[in-house]
Amino acid sequence: MRIGLVIDSVCDLPRSYIERNHIEILPITVQIGDAIRADHRDEKQTLDFLHSHVAERGAEAETMPFSVQDIHDLFLKKLVLDYDHVFCLTVTKSRSQVYENAMQASYAILNDYKPIRAAAGLTAPFALRVMDTQNLFAAQGVTAVEAVRMIEAGEGVAKIRARLDNLAINTHGYMVPRDLMYLRTQTRLRGDKSVSLFSATLGSALDIKPVLYCNRGETRPVAKIRTFEAACRRLFDHASERVRVGLMTKTMCLSFGGELEEMRLLPGYQSLIDTCREHGVEVFESVMSLTGMIKVGKGSLAMGFASDPHDFKD
Incomplete structure (x- = not known):
């Protein structure tokens, strides 16, 4: 059976990995004033956007x-001809319409595919499974990497589905935003009042950065640490601790809202890389998606891994 994989452009994985494994992308469109760009996870395009004057108005983007x-x-x-079964992994439905759109589309797809496959001489039925990863950004990459691994290993659809369902509820996403005022502006555009003017102003004045956590579609702060560098160091140290305890998959995903060299200079980064290497954990590093940077601001750090439930100690 030919099994395919689809992700949306919020999923942070290296472009080279996506292309090498023939992963299809559902792009998200970004609009700032009259400027419109489709986010296809093109890292060069994303960095060009970041450095352009348009990025200065990113907080107003939709x-x-x-x-x-x-x-x-x-x-x-394309996909009903290239594959017999497709897994479509989406950003958490609590933060985006992608899952609902994919679900609605799936009903029509399963009604309309038969004459198209028949014309191509394909007699086997086509199946589609839309799955909510219950996470976002780098953490979405964890389930996608596991799906690729299982497909390459020749595992069956039922086993892959059960594994990804279990993995989704045990994937832990973290993020450290660099600019709280930017984050507040973006969240208010979506009707989310979780970042108040008072907390954003006070946090900016005192240079306090929250460590944001996402699991099972719910997002909340788990720590407030003075300076961006110190918050990143604590997050890297936390991830190293979880690697030493043991992850559910040998995968660590990192993404950064800017040049990756800047992320690699952050305190605690190299220690995490060394710990992952020591324990056989593969690290996937990518420039954060254009959509992600629009949502949380440039210079932010995101991380994802799968493990047992745990607490973040600041």
């Missing part, structure tokens, strides 16, 4: 996921 019709057309023009 993002639009692939529509139901766009997803329907992508599958019928």
Whole structure:
């Protein structure tokens, strides 16, 4: 059976890895004033955008996921011919419309695919599974990497599905934003009032950065640490501790809202890399998606891994 994988552009994985493993992307459109760009996880395009004058108005930007019709057309023009079963892994539905759009599109796809496959001489049925990763940014990459590993190992659909379902609820996403005022502006555009003007102003004045945590679709701060560098160091140290305890998959995903060399100079980074190497954990580093940077601001650090439940100690 030919099994394919689809992710949305919020999922932070290296472009080279996505291309090498023939992963399809559901792009998200970014609009700032009259400027419109589709986020296809092109790292050069993302960095060019970051360094352009348009990025100065990023807090005013709006993002639009692939529509139901766009997803329907992508599958019928390409994926129903290339594969017999497709897993579509989306950003958590608590933060985006991507999952709902993909679910709605899936009903029409499963109704419309038969004549297209028949015309191509394909007699086997086509199946599609839309899955909510219950996370975002770098943490989305954890389930995608495991899906690739299992597909390459020749595992069956039922086993892959059960594994990814279990992995989704045990994936832990972390993020350290660099600019709280930017984050507040973006969250208010979405009707989210979780970052108040008072906390953003006070945090900026005192240079206090929150460590944000996402699991099972719920996002909350788990620590408030003075200076961005100190917060990143604590996050890297926390991840190293979890690696030593033992992860559910040998995968650590990191993404950064800027040049990766800047991330690699952060305190605690090299210690995490050394710990992962010592324990056989593969590290995936990528420039944060354009959509992600629009949502949380440039210069932010994101991380994801799968492990047993645990507390973050600041």
